[in-house]
Amino acid sequence: MAAVKQIVRTSGERSAMTGEDAVDIARRHLVQPWPCAADIGAETRSLIGAGEGIYITDGEGKRLIDGPAGMWCVNVGHRREELARVMYDQAMQLSYNTPWYTMNEPSAVLAKRIADYAPGDLNHVFFTTGGSTAVESALRFMQFFNNARGRPEKKLIVSRGGAYHGSTYLSASLNGRPRDRDWMDGADELVIKLSSPDPFRRPAAMSLAAFSDMLVTEFEETVSRVGADRIGAFIGEPVQASGGVIVPPENYLPRIHKICRDNDILFIADEVVTAFGRLGHVFASKEVFDIEPDIITFAKGVTSGYFPLGGMIVSQRLLEELRRSNHPTAMYAHGLTYTSHPVGCAVALANLDLLEDGILDHARSVAPYFQQQLKKLEDLPLVGEVRGIGLMACVECVADHESRNPLQLDTNVGMRIDAHCHELGLLVRPLINMCVMSPPLVITREQIDDMVTILREGISRTMDDLRREGIWQG
Known part of the structure; x- marks a missing residue:
């Protein structure tokens, strides 16, 4: 040693x-x-x-x-020297602050810039350390949201075959790729798995339109069978990345999104891969797939990998509903030592500058x-x-x-x-x-x-x- x-x-x-x-x-x-x-x-x-x-x-x-x-x-x-210099400069100015009872300027500025790019009323950002913790934060927010609104039974999470959402206990429970879960435990009692929206593996002789109909019907029947009062969220990558770059049939995601809205199920778009330019836009949900999620999770490209950072963007509507709940002292008891890390947020701001330029x-x-x-x-x-x-x-x-x-x-x-x-x-x-x-x-x-x-x-x-x-x- x-x-x-x-x-x-x-x-x-x-x-x-x-x-x-x-x-x-x-x-x-x-x-x-x-x-x-x-x-x-x-x-x-x-x-x-x-x-x-x-x-x-x-x-x-x-x-x-x-x-x-x-x-x-x-x-x-x-x-990229621009990002390396920002890391150095920020670390020399402020390398860390506790997010429990202090805050830093880069995280506030970055939250606004991200909110400006996010679709619909996604105006509030919670920063994490990466994609797994971003998804974990979104799922725990869903649980907190329903507890505070007096719906403790509305906690089931709908995921899909071929999905990859992370490596924490709860996020990994959503994964649907071969071999991901062969030897690992998970919160199986909380997760419902739908079919992968993989057109290449659709039944023989089935048209893309019919395949999309089949996937949508599967979700509708799942909601009917399980009960909308028990399903808290649907989570999906707009493109299943680690599942093999699965691009869903056209109009599939808007139809899934509508089912969620009609049944008060949160739609979480996992944009850990598709955000920050991978599909040509800062976020792909609205620009590419014509959906306005309730929550978007992100990581990876937010700093181009130069510093670990992730996060979730939450709808204004959800926060307003929490403020109107009968439990004003209910606490979202969730956070990370490196939430809103000043160096990571400073790098992300410079990274956005490069993307925009x-x-x-x-x-x-x-x-x-x-x-x-x-x-x-x-x-x-x-x-x-x-x-x-x-x-x-x-x-x-x-x-x-x-x-x-x-x-x-x-x-x-x-x-x-x-x-x-x-x-x-x-x-x-x-x-x-x-x-x-x-x-x-x-x-x-x-x-x-x-x-x-x-x-x-x-x-x-x-x-x-x-x-x-x-x-x-x-």
Whole structure:
């Protein structure tokens, strides 16, 4: 242990470390997120040493296109001096204040700027540390809201297959992706799961309109069966991101939203991924999907990943109803040590400046080309579908196009493609039989061409591997 302290004591000593040093330390001491039991506490992953623009450099000095933009979040690109200076300046002025009985200026200014962009009457912002805590805060607010209004039975939460909403106990209970919950407990008694709005997996020969009708009917029947007096909230990502960039059928979300309004069910839009430029707007709920939620959760792109920050935006109507309740001393007993962190909020303000100063316009202009070029990969036999919206997309691989078998014989197809792409100069995000791309919003058309060229070659090499190993005959 003393040796490790010696290595990491100063930045000067740290600069003398090699990639092998860091990998060895990680193998002995660092627990990675989402580990398997066989490797927990002894696993290493690709070491990233630097980043600039849309590129990162791995521990061996290889330059890679950052296909996932970190984790959907490095929206303005790596190494933006404007954000680094703001972090330093704010930390030198005020590095922290307790949110329990003090406040800071950056959080107040940021709350107003976010409220100005939010749709409808979403005028009030509660800041958290990231997406999971933002969703957790929204769900706990729903519980508090109904308790204060004398409706303690109205607490059930409707989520969907394919969803990802976080890693805290309550937020993780909403998740509907394969393998997320195989070995983990959750608040299952509070959650109702609807079908994923995945058009690629709709029943054979069913039209998109009929598929949308089926999903809406499922929700209507669920409300009727369970009782609107027991359902507190519906939560959904406008685009299911980690579920494989699932873009719902047109007009599906407005119809779900109407059911919520008709039955006094809060509609929570989880915009942790889709906000702050990913779809070309600060928020996508109204601009892209024509809905005005009761609550929006956000994180990731709010600081472009430069500092941990998230939050929820709450409707004015809900707060006014709380103020009119018969329990004026009821307390929303929820908060975090780093709620409204001054450094995070200062970074978010500077990040918004960058988005407003041309990056949002650029994202909207380049997104159609991004989708068009990636769509060309559908001519590869292994590719079942390329789908996406804005600057987020997914390549889903299948064993054959007729059955759309998701390659159950090999659950590492995405990782195989990622390994080949890494060697060729691109980092993608592998998700079982899928590869997800959500590059920094500053990506150019030429860089999109590079990305697609590498991805095509990575998929082609993976097809050769699968054929050679007798796993796939396509």
